[in-house]
Amino acid sequence: MKPVRLPSLVQITFATAVLFGVATSTHADTPLHLSHDATPDAQVVIRNVKGDVRVTGWNENRVQVEGSLGSGAKPLQITGMPSSLVIQVESNGGSSWFKLGGSDNVGPTSLDVRVPHAAVLQVHVVSAPVDIDGMDSRDISVNTVSGRVHLGVHAGSVKIDSVSGDVDLAGTTRSFDAQTVSGDVQAATLGGNANAQTVSGAVLLRGSALDNVNLETVSGRIQLDAAAANDAAWKINTMSGDVRVGLPVDTVARIKADTFSGDLHSDFGKPVTSEHGPGSHLDTGVGKGGGNIAVNSFSGDVHIQGAAH
Amino acid sequence: MRWLALAASVAGVAVLAGIIGIRLVHDRPMQSTTFHSTAPLADVHAAGGWKPADPRLRGAAIELRAAQGELQQAMAMAPHADYLQQLLQHTERQQSRLQRLERDAG
Numbered sequence: 001m002k003p004v005r006l007p008s009l010v011q012i013t014f015a016t017a018v019l020f021g022v023a024t025s026t027h028a029d030t031p032l033h034l035s036h037d038a039t040p041d042a043q044v045v046i047r048n049v050k051g052d053v054r055v056t057g058w059n060e061n062r063v064q065v066e067g068s069l070g071s072g073a074k075p076l077q078i079t080g081m082p083s084s085l086v087i088q089v090e091s092n093g094g095s096s097w098f099k100l101g102g103s104d105n106v107g108p109t110s111l112d113v114r115v116p117h118a119a120v121l122q123v124h125v126v127s128a129p130v131d132i133d134g135m136d137s138r139d140i141s142v143n144t145v146s147g148r149v150h151l152g153v154h155a156g157s158v159k160i161d162s163v164s165g166d167v168d169l170a171g172t173t174r175s176f177d178a179q180t181v182s183g184d185v186q187a188a189t190l191g192g193n194a195n196a197q198t199v200s201g202a203v204l205l206r207g208s209a210l211d212n213v214n215l216e217t218v219s220g221r222i223q224l225d226a227a228a229a230n231d232a233a234w235k236i237n238t239m240s241g242d243v244r245v246g247l248p249v250d251t252v253a254r255i256k257a258d259t260f261s262g263d264l265h266s267d268f269g270k271p272v273t274s275e276h277g278p279g280s281h282l283d284t285g286v287g288k289g290g291g292n293i294a295v296n297s298f299s300g301d302v303h304i305q306g307a308a309h
Numbered sequence: 310m311r312w313l314a315l316a317a318s319v320a321g322v323a324v325l326a327g328i329i330g331i332r333l334v335h336d337r338p339m340q341s342t343t344f345h346s347t348a349p350l351a352d353v354h355a356a357g358g359w360k361p362a363d364p365r366l367r368g369a370a371i372e373l374r375a376a377q378g379e380l381q382q383a384m385a386m387a388p389h390a391d392y393l394q395q396l397l398q399h400t401e402r403q404q405s406r407l408q409r410l411e412r413d414a415g
Contacts, residue, residue, distance in 0.1 A: 126365075181372055182372060197403075200372060216395070219379075239376075239396055298387060
């Protein structure tokens with residue numbers, strides 16, 4: 001019987017080191033340095049499941065991507081034409097980018113994207129936080145599940161769909177539309193039209209003269225501090241959230257408010273409590289003409305306050 | 310010397326087995342967070358209990374169902390409050406949006 005030849009210690013150490021290197025190398029993040037020509041008002045679509053997305057507007061007609069690609073992701077490319085570009089992080093497995101649970105095989109990708117400041121932007125993420133700054137765009141939209149969204153932008157319209165991620169607009173827009181289930185919605189400098197709908201998320205908005213306002217929550221509180229434009233049409237509805245509306249003392253509008261079992265207080269007009277049933281009601285005209293403000297609550301308290309703006 | 314080489318071989322095999330084991334565990338899909346629901350939306354509605362597998366959507370689905378129940382109770386107490394009907398429709402639209410997200414996820 002021939003003696004079995006055992007590998008030497010050096011051979012074993014070398015083989016182990018090689019195998020260990022192979023085992024770990026596929027999990028290392030890959031640095032990203034990509035660039036693509038773009039038109040000044042290019043449409044740019046960014047898709048990333050998890051990690052983070054930062055988008056900054058700049059004065060160059062070029063899209064640039066820096067950051068790091070998560071393990072298990074396909075090599076990243078900027079695809080499309082200069083007028084329409086896509087940056088999409090995909091799994092190496094070739095599955096849909098939007099695998100909420102399956103994406104656990106792909107490591108987090110960090111995208112730091114520069115785009116022409118007038119680009120039209122669409123960002124789709126699942127759990128990645130999104131920060132967009134320095135843009136002066138016609139249209140910005142963000143879809144997220146649990147990632148928070150922060151926008152420091154000037155945009156003709158902003159549309160955000162979220163499930164549990166908070167939404168924060170620090171810039172200005174003429175048309176703001178935010179939908180969440182439990183995420184809070186905040187915007188500090190609105191103008192034009194505002195539409196926000198949540199289930200339990202709070203809606204906290206400030207603005208200048210607002211035209212059309214449609215705010216709805218089931219249990220989230222609502223606070224709106226703004227002036228009503230001359231032809232304003234404001235509708236604020238909640239089931240159990242408290243509502244606080246701050247209006248300039250010189251507001252000209254017809255103000256109606258109803259609550260079934262909550263308290264109703266107003267610096268404009270005098271609320272009436274029903275003698276034969278529950279509820280409080282306010283219907284008052286402040287000044288001549290103006291727009292319409294309607295607030296409805298089932299059990300939440302309603303406060304309409306006059307404030308010096 | 311032969312014993313030393315044998316011991317080293319055993320140690321090397323153990324290290325290799327460990328690495329392979331770690332890779333297998335790491336690469337295994339997380340079954341608990343993948344979607345299993347492939348039922349058409351109509352069937353889901355008919356079942357009356359949409360339960361997405363993803364924990365982020367599952368929490369939102371529970372919240373939406375609870376909100377719909379509370380709204381229906383409020384509507385029973387204040388049947389002429391049209392805005393409650395609008396809020397209920399709003400929760401139904403949110404639910405449809407979440408179901409689309411689940412479908413998109415495959």
